[in-house]
Amino acid sequence: MNQNIWVLMTGDSVALATTLILAALGALFTERTGVLNLGVEGVLLTAAISSFIAADSSGSVWVGLIVGSLAGALLAGIHAILAVVLRANQIVSGLALVIFGTGLANYLGKPYEGKTISVKLTDMTFGPLTDIPLLGPILFEQDIITYVALAAAVFSSLYLFRTRPGLEVRATGDDPATVDAQGLMVSTIRIRYTLFGGLLMGLGGSWLMLAESAAWHQAATTNGVGWIALALVVFASWRPIRLVLGAVLFGFTLQLPYTLQAENITFIPQAFLQMVPYVATLISLIALSRPGSTNALGAPKSLGVPFVRDER
Amino acid sequence: MRAPFRLQFEQRTETPRRLGVLVPLISVLAALFAGALFLLATGHSVGDTYSNMLSDGFFSSTGITDTLGLSTVLICTGIAAAFAFQMNLYNIGGEGQLYVGMIGATWFGLFFGENLPSFIMIPLVLIGGALCGAAWIAIPAWVRARLGTSEIVTTLLLTYVAASLVNHFIYRSGSYFRAPNSMFPQGRQVPDSAMLSPIGDTKMYPTFFVIVLLSLALHWVVRRTEFGYRIQVISDSPRAACYAGISARRTTVQVMLISGGLAGLGGATLIVGSFQRLDPGIVTLGYGYAGIVIAALARNNMAAVVVSGILFAGLRSGGDKLQISTDTPIHIGVMLQGAILLFALGGEAFRRYKIRIVRTPAVGSEVTA
Numbered sequence: 001m002n003q004n005i006w007v008l009m010t011g012d013s014v015a016l017a018t019t020l021i022l023a024a025l026g027a028l029f030t031e032r033t034g035v036l037n038l039g040v041e042g043v044l045l046t047a048a049i050s051s052f053i054a055a056d057s058s059g060s061v062w063v064g065l066i067v068g069s070l071a072g073a074l075l076a077g078i079h080a081i082l083a084v085v086l087r088a089n090q091i092v093s094g095l096a097l098v099i100f101g102t103g104l105a106n107y108l109g110k111p112y113e114g115k116t117i118s119v120k121l122t123d124m125t126f127g128p129l130t131d132i133p134l135l136g137p138i139l140f141e142q143d144i145i146t147y148v149a150l151a152a153a154v155f156s157s158l159y160l161f162r163t164r165p166g167l168e169v170r171a172t173g174d175d176p177a178t179v180d181a182q183g184l185m186v187s188t189i190r191i192r193y194t195l196f197g198g199l200l201m202g203l204g205g206s207w208l209m210l211a212e213s214a215a216w217h218q219a220a221t222t223n224g225v226g227w228i229a230l231a232l233v234v235f236a237s238w239r240p241i242r243l244v245l246g247a248v249l250f251g252f253t254l255q256l257p258y259t260l261q262a263e264n265i266t267f268i269p270q271a272f273l274q275m276v277p278y279v280a281t282l283i284s285l286i287a288l289s290r291p292g293s294t295n296a297l298g299a300p301k302s303l304g305v306p307f308v309r310d311e312r
Numbered sequence: 313m314r315a316p317f318r319l320q321f322e323q324r325t326e327t328p329r330r331l332g333v334l335v336p337l338i339s340v341l342a343a344l345f346a347g348a349l350f351l352l353a354t355g356h357s358v359g360d361t362y363s364n365m366l367s368d369g370f371f372s373s374t375g376i377t378d379t380l381g382l383s384t385v386l387i388c389t390g391i392a393a394a395f396a397f398q399m400n401l402y403n404i405g406g407e408g409q410l411y412v413g414m415i416g417a418t419w420f421g422l423f424f425g426e427n428l429p430s431f432i433m434i435p436l437v438l439i440g441g442a443l444c445g446a447a448w449i450a451i452p453a454w455v456r457a458r459l460g461t462s463e464i465v466t467t468l469l470l471t472y473v474a475a476s477l478v479n480h481f482i483y484r485s486g487s488y489f490r491a492p493n494s495m496f497p498q499g500r501q502v503p504d505s506a507m508l509s510p511i512g513d514t515k516m517y518p519t520f521f522v523i524v525l526l527s528l529a530l531h532w533v534v535r536r537t538e539f540g541y542r543i544q545v546i547s548d549s550p551r552a553a554c555y556a557g558i559s560a561r562r563t564t565v566q567v568m569l570i571s572g573g574l575a576g577l578g579g580a581t582l583i584v585g586s587f588q589r590l591d592p593g594i595v596t597l598g599y600g601y602a603g604i605v606i607a608a609l610a611r612n613n614m615a616a617v618v619v620s621g622i623l624f625a626g627l628r629s630g631g632d633k634l635q636i637s638t639d640t641p642i643h644i645g646v647m648l649q650g651a652i653l654l655f656a657l658g659g660e661a662f663r664r665y666k667i668r669i670v671r672t673p674a675v676g677s678e679v680t681a
Contacts, residue, residue: 038464042650078654085319086661091402091464092608093657099605100650103643107354110641219596224472231465271480278472285466289459308321 014142016212017244017251019044021149022204023229024236024243025156030076030197031233032160033190034173036304037079038094040201041226042101047072047205048213048221049109052117055210061121065145065206072202073195075101080194084187087306098226102219109216121145121211145207150244152200157240169193173300176307186307201226224278225254231281235288237298253277322666335659336609340623342659343651347644356640364637365645369630376626377514383625384520384585385410388578389603390610390617391527396571398534398612399547403568405452405467406575407600408474409445413576415481416444417583418489418502418590425503433505438519438580445576446569448474453568457561463568475595482592489590499589508584517585523577524618531614543567575600598646602628605653624649 023040030037037043050071055064079097082088121143160166168189171179176186205222213221228250236243257273260266348358368375389406396403403409420440425433452466481489483497491500508517534540546553546560553560578599583589606624610616631645661667 082654082657086658087321087665088657088660089608092604093654095404095604096608096650096653096657098650099601100647100654103646103648103650106643107641107647110643224469227465227468227472231469234462234465269480269484271476271484274476275473278469282466282469282473285469286455286459286461289455289461 013248013252013255014146016254017247018142018146018149019204019208019212019225020229020232020247020250021153021244022145022207023201023226024232024247025149025152025240026072026076026197026200026202026204027230027233028197028236028238028240028243029156029169029193029200031303032169032173032238032300033193034176034300034302034305034307035080035083035190035194036090036094037076037083037097037194037197038091038230039075039079039097039101040229041222041224042098042105043072043075043198043201044205044208044222044226045105045219046075046101046108047202048209049105049112049216050202051206051209052112052216053108055119056112056115056117059119061119061210064119064210065121065203068206068209069199069202072200072205073198076194076198076201079198080191083306084190084194087308090304090306106218109218112216113218114215116215117210119210120214121207143207143211145203145211149204149207153240153244160240170300173302176302177309180307180309186309190307201229204229228254228277228281231285234299235281235284237288238300239298250277250281253280317669317671320668320670321661322668324664324666327663331663335663336656339655339659340652342655343648346651346655347648350647351640351644357638360638361634361640361644364634365627365630367630368633368637369626369628374514375630377511377516379622379626379629380520381510381515381517381586382629383622384517384523384581385578385599386602386606386625386628387523387527387618387621388581389575389600390606390621391530391603391614392571392574392578392600392607393603394607394610394612394614394617395530395534395574396567397607399543399563399567401456401564401568401571402464403449403452403467403571403575404464404604405449405469405471405600406571406578406603407598408467408471409448409572409575410579410600411471411474411478411594412448413441413445413579414583414587414590414594415478415489415579416447416576417441417580418499421502421506421583422488422500425506428505430505433503434508434584437502437506437584438577441580441583442573442577445579446573448576449568449572453565453572456568457564471600478590478592478595481590491589497592499591501589502583506584507588510585515586517581519581519585523581527614527618534614539566575603578603602649605649608653609656 023044027037027040047068051064051068054067055061058064075097079093082093083090123143160170168179168184172186172189179189180186208222208225232243232246232250235246253276256276257270260273261270344362348362351358351361369379370376389410392406392409393403417437417440420437421433424436428436448470449467452463452470455461455466456463481487482499484490489499491498508519510517534543542558542563545556545558546563550560602624606617606620609620627648628645632642634640634644635642
């Protein structure tokens, strides 16, 4: 293989990883407070079409990114109300969000089917740095949101493990009763980070639309990235830095079929290449599992369990 | 920074019976109301959309038979989801198990159909589809039971793999499942012996009655048999089950295999019914995902799944016909499904708790309370 294809493959992996990092970080914050939001796929789709419509009608990618992120937070807000306030079954609520979000996105996207967007998020260049062979195009020729996503992961790690509010987040997910006894409002913290998580997912979905796809293809726009993001959080044992590594790895498998096809390498049937990311995720999930306890992975201890204070 | 009021939840010791009917009913109405607001906001006629959906879905003779025809597969994926959900096993990959069930059913139909009579072929194709659906969930079931790997993610990931398989079998030239000598990639029709004819002039097939009977039978299994009792004990209290010597591991695998088999059976009913061939279009229809909503709305009650399945089939079929009758995007049907489930989930809280809004006492008095 020549050098170009390697640049293409790794560069695209880093780029594709952006959505994964943002969506998975969103899920990570949500889950760290003990709320399981399985609705990522629906949130991504709704955010994607919202950003499409906003960017296309305003002519600005930034408006698109903001509107898309807010749409993500809004949808996550539904989950927050059901899961935190009304103590509904979080799994079913998340699934309902996927169905609702997919329907909503397809409904809103109907007039835009097959149309390409008029504006696009462009790659940044860093002059001489970009010209470095091999490394330059991989590291210094991405768009701004990719760098934002990487920075967000680093900051998230510092925030969660080095600050007081971060400690509160982790404590809420592990032991809400103690947090409550400390006089903090468990439900407020959970709602806040579910919304924040939705905002990050929304940014990820908008980026997917504005930088990667540029056209609305209904559910194929995300093609299961939301589910891979959820698996990625488990894969990363709820740690932001590991999450970035995993995202680049999964990003690599996601772009593989397209790059190989573009390079006319066709001895492996396309369908099997398309399976690679899902099978790879599946195998890594199984490999990380241990018999007996799921806590070996580092899952927040009250994940998916509504907090009920003993009320007098 | 405290809100001036908070919600106080009081667990109901006994749920009034009227709430069992009222809450789902109000959920559906509330979802329709939210949908109406949404239609208005996006500039579509509420009256036209809903009246067309209702008449095409339920209140016309072709409408209701189309609905019952479509409900066959939806009830199947509904009981598939409900059967696993009731043991807190969230098989949400019914969609993929349905695809593989279709592939399997088609294979049995094509391979044996030329030589065997119809009364053997139909059960063979149905059972073949169910077995393949069960096979598709075997790995998630086994690792869930052995290693505790979340079945939610694994079953879902395999759905994407199954979708690629369906495409592979149709788009690859020279594939066994592909119609030979056809310009367009499309599936090869199964022989006549592996097909049922619709009832009269409708789109209903006799499989509808089989599936309804199967749902009632499963309802009986869950309520009245030792196996059903085991499932109840494990889902209520895994520890108690362990002390009672019930193997949660074995039951987990059994329940998941049955769940996958039911979803696969759903795929097979399509082959002996309206599809008659492996059709890649199936991956856009979302029948498996709809099963999750149907099960949740029926609160995992096998008999109630029949009702919620028919309700959803009506919404779906009425929604799909909107394309012809109005300019409203057909996706309003799926949106309403999601909305109904969201409202039903919210309503669940009112069924389980008495919810009261109380003023938060002034800061300070709370500490001494």
